[in-house]
């Protein structure tokens with residue numbers, strides 16, 4: 001079947017589905033019955049023609065901005081600065097929808113004490129649903145919002161918590177027709193879609209006790225002001241941050257367009273009923289996206305049972321390009337377990353297909369009264385900042401990305417690209433500067449070496465491609481002139497990056513601003529995080545610069 005035809009059929013099916021109850025809670029049958037009235041009833045206000053037209057204009061303006069692919073970091077920044085006031089206008093004009101989806105009591109629920117008040121009902125719901133633990137409980141921890149407290153001494157390796165499959169919140173809760181419709185969507189979008197539906201259904205949703213304990217706001221970059229983002233300028237995280245904002249704005253505006261301005265066959269049309277049936281607004285969308293990016297993890301689909309124990313890979317945050325292939329793991333929220341905060345260590349959470357449950361064991365010994373931590377998995381702090389809204393100040397797996405590329409005017413570019421492809425390195429690549437003691441990743445070193453090779457040196461290495469892997473190693477035997485050029489290049493490049501950081505905010509000012517903030521009674525967590533991130537990135541780059549300088553002296 002042609003793609004368009006299939007899409008049309010899917011769309012027709014979709015519109016039919018929109019008339020039907022669409023979501024199912026832990027006990028699916030009961031929650032699906034009241035769906036339509038909960039979503040469509042009194043709670044979703046309809047906008048009059050004038051307001052709708054005004055909103056359409058804002059959406060069109062957003063689309064006009066985000067449709068342009070920025071060519072460089074400056075254009076990316078300009079686009080971000082243009083986009084933000086439009087999003088603010090959008091939020092303002094959608095206020096009636098926002099108040100319906102996130103009622104005023106949510107605003108009061110913003111701090112952790114208010115969330116904590118919902119925990120008793122959540123515990124009851126979780127226990128009734130089959131969550132088992134006799135050694136951790138949910139409470140508040142300064143700097144972490146909610147977390148898990150250990151109630152008795154725990155030994156390393158002890159089973160702490162199990163969450164049965166029926167309490168795992170994922171796209172598998174969608175009715176089958178709709179699930180099939182979204183099979184090509186990235187899995188994290190589907191769980192976001194589900195979350196919006198269940199949130200809007202409010203008391204009609206069997207997931208309400210879980211949704212009530214979720215934060216009402218996040219520190220992800222979708223919540224940054226332009227001034228806060230401005231302070232991130234000059235860092236390697238800035239580009240990823242503004243790109244994320246652009247992608248989310250584009251998805252939202254494209255879905256809106258399919259719902260109200262120009263229904264079409266695009267993949268986005270499948271999600272248009274979030275607007276028409278559930279009153280989606282941008283505020284609700286960024287909340288749902290951030291809930292998913294800060295809490296999601298991957299679990300196997302029901303059908304994938306190849307191995308008994310599937311290693312859970314931590315809070316995987318950035319699968320934006322991942323396609324929801326049926327056998328690939330899917331994005332899910334795991335109530336109760338997702339209250340565990342992160343500390344460096346090892347992954348000790350697993351989905352066990354034979355028991356149909358998520359199991360979490362202690363990564364180390366804990367004393368009664370301490371906070372229970374799990375390890376979310378290897379992520380650099382730039383990713384954590386963008387998608388999780390926090391930093392790991394002791395991140396052993398941190399790195400700073402630098403972008404390098406072969407010049408199209410370089411007469412030897414093809415030969416260099418051939419040699420690089422042998423090492424699985426693209427001609428334009430983001431490569432890693434690492435914390436001490438490594439400093440320079442093998443791929444970065446190899447790229448710079450290849451980049452600096454003379455014609456003869458390239459011919460020599462291309463004549464025996466099997467040896468190319470040697471270029472990844474620090475002690476690879478190279479001619480002295482090439483080694484010198486390599487370290488000179490790295491030295492200059494690192495100096496330049498530190499210069500860019502200094503041009504936006506000097507190190508002394510970062511320190512001073514951070515200290516001043518930390519003395520305030522209720523400082524902005526985002527402001528602190530941005531300054532801390534700058535210092536972390538500066539330290540990695542500065543240490544690597546010093547290392548490059550030492551190598552030059554060797």
Ligand SMILES: C[S@@+](CC[C@H](N)C(=O)[O-])C[C@H]1O[C@@H](n2cnc3c(N)ncnc32)[C@H](O)[C@@H]1O
Pocket residue numbers: 143144145146147214215294295338339340341342343388389390391392
């Ligand atoms: C899966 S949730 C954990 C529960 C969360 N603290 C809550 O109140 O719902 C992940 C979020 O917890 C916070 N978090 C987790 N580990 C943290 C850490 N080491 N430092 C600061 N915040 C952390 C971040 O806001 C992160 O996005």
